[in-house]
Amino acid sequence: MNETTTETRSVVVEREIPYPPEKIWRALTQSHLIEEWLMMKNDFKPDKGRHFNLSADWGAVDCQVQAVEPTKTLSYTWDTKDLRSVVTWTLTPTSTGTHLRMEQSGFRADQRPYYQGATVGWRKFFANLEQVLARLD
Amino acid sequence: MGALTAQAGVSQPAVSKHLGLLRQAGLVRDRHEGRQTHYSAQLGALAPLMDWTSEMAGFWEARFDHLEDLLKRMDQ
Numbered sequence: 001m002n003e004t005t006t007e008t009r010s011v012v013v014e015r016e017i018p019y020p021p022e023k024i025w026r027a028l029t030q031s032h033l034i035e036e037w038l039m040m041k042n043d044f045k046p047d048k049g050r051h052f053n054l055s056a057d058w059g060a061v062d063c064q065v066q067a068v069e070p071t072k073t074l075s076y077t078w079d080t081k082d083l084r085s086v087v088t089w090t091l092t093p094t095s096t097g098t099h100l101r102m103e104q105s106g107f108r109a110d111q112r113p114y115y116q117g118a119t120v121g122w123r124k125f126f127a128n129l130e131q132v133l134a135r136l137d
Numbered sequence: 138m139g140a141l142t143a144q145a146g147v148s149q150p151a152v153s154k155h156l157g158l159l160r161q162a163g164l165v166r167d168r169h170e171g172r173q174t175h176y177s178a179q180l181g182a183l184a185p186l187m188d189w190t191s192e193m194a195g196f197w198e199a200r201f202d203h204l205e206d207l208l209k210r211m212d213q
Contacts, residue, residue, distance in 0.1 A: 017205065104190075133178060
């Protein structure tokens with residue numbers, strides 16, 4: 001099931017946000033605001049072709065702006081040590097605000113399952129299960 | 138098993154059914170000791186399910202939460 005091909009995979013997260021696209025666009029494109037929600041230092045500017053970096057204690061990401069359509073679309077490459085991907089933001093106005101969609105698509109160099117690193121729901125579930133089981137003995 | 142049932146607040150047959158399925162899936166290992174059966178989680182068994190996308194899904198969900206908090210605070 002987890003053959004090590006390098007076919008593209010993607011993650012999509014989308015939410016209804018009760019704010020207009022213009023306000024969300026500001027949060028997505030102003031460096032100091034990006035640092036607040038993405039929690040990464042950055043030298044982002046919404047200029048097509050611009051290279052920028054994201055950095056946090058857990059690691060760094062090399063990026064290049066691919067597409068900029070103010071209050072509509074923003075996409076940039078998102079490359080780490082072993083991941084080559086593109087992050088695309090799409091903002092669609094709705095009666096109550098904005099439908100905000102983020103898609104990150106790409107592949108890992110070896111596409112090896114991602115063992116180490118950040119919190120993953122399953123890991124926490126198993127830690128809890130382990131505790132319950134441990135208390136049984 | 139009994140203790141697990143008490144902990145989970147689920148009936149004993151239900152717990153044993155779930156544990157049976159988890160065992161079949163190789164996610165839990167059982168060890169018999171007299172009348173008692175001990176279960177232990179097999180973390181490694183889950184590895185193939187997790188690829189970079191499951192890793193990043195958690196990452197982005199958290200960022201969306203922060204973004205919504207920020208939007209609330211902006212322009213106040």
